[in-house]
Amino acid sequence: GLRFDEGRAVCFSSEKSDKATRAEHGIDNASAWLGRPVPEVYSAALSEFVFAAGVKLLREFRPDIMYLTTTDYVQHKYAPGVPEANSFYEMFDRYLAELDGLGAAIVVTADHGMKPKHKADGSPDVIYVQDLLDEWLGKDAARVILPITDPYVVHHGALGSFATAYLPDGCDRSEIMARLKAIQGIDVVLDREEACRRFELPEDRIGDIVLVSSENKTLGTSEHRHDLAALDEPLRSHGGLTEQEVPFIVNRVLPELPNAPRLRNFDAFFYAVTAAAGAGAEGGL
Secondary structure, rough: OOOOOOOOOOOOOHHHHHOOHHHHHHOHHHHHHHOOEEEEEEEEHHHHHHHHHHHHHHHOOOOOOOOOOOOOOOHOOOOOOHHHHHHHHHHHHHHHHHHHHHHOEEEOOOOOOOOEEEEEOOEEEEEEHHHHHHHHHHHOEEEOOOOOOOOOOOHHHHEEEEEEEEEEOOOHHHHHHHHHHHHOOEEEEEEHHHHHHHHHHOHHOOEEEEEEEEOOOOOEHHHHOOOOOOOOOOEEEEEOOOHHOEEEEEEOOOOOOOOOOOOOHHHHHHHHHHHHHHHOOOOEE
8 A cells, every 4th residue: 555644635636646746645646556547537437536546545544534526427417317327326325335334424415406408309408698698788798607617518518507797887787687587597687786695605706697597497608609519418407596405415323413504515524523523433524
């Protein structure tokens, strides 16, 4: 096994595991250490690499706390119950059993849910908000920002159910909001102040208005800006109110906590530590 430096953390990406160095990541070439090739980004193997590394780290490094984050490639591509999804969760279960067997207090949660966002013919169901605002206010007078935008276009083509828009000076914000609310598939239109209160958002990073689409719709910028060629399965995505409910699974019976925070996914660390302390576990996940 690898010798770990005393008192050091280990942190690396499965996507770039062969580039890990002891100085930067606490481990040299994590791919070689694990005995697995660097996995393809668009695959279930990327997440399996994370779990396998977690089991080996728990055995050899014995961390006090460990955070294993998978990709949501499989969930974006495959609906619950289909063979590809079932195979992914069977793999997930095997590694959870190993982690549990090693004495870890485990919390399993997610950053968001996932819903089908496509038409009957399988094409993405999209409202292109930048195109609408260009038509109403003039080209590029407003600017639509999609927080789901990332380089992994195969997952979702940068299409989600949340958008914020900056409007030009002198624009009648209430009129634009009313026109957007009238569009079928847009469930919520809020001004910045109300959106930040309701969704606990930072006001300095949110536009003049916020939009949320309905369960099976997504919001885009302009149609020509979205690369949808890589979407080889009907679109599944997130970002709306209908994807807020996520699992929160703990492998210990938690003690009564009268002052515990309202249960939310970002409380995973709190409950992992609580579960580990209550059960005398060796480590937390």
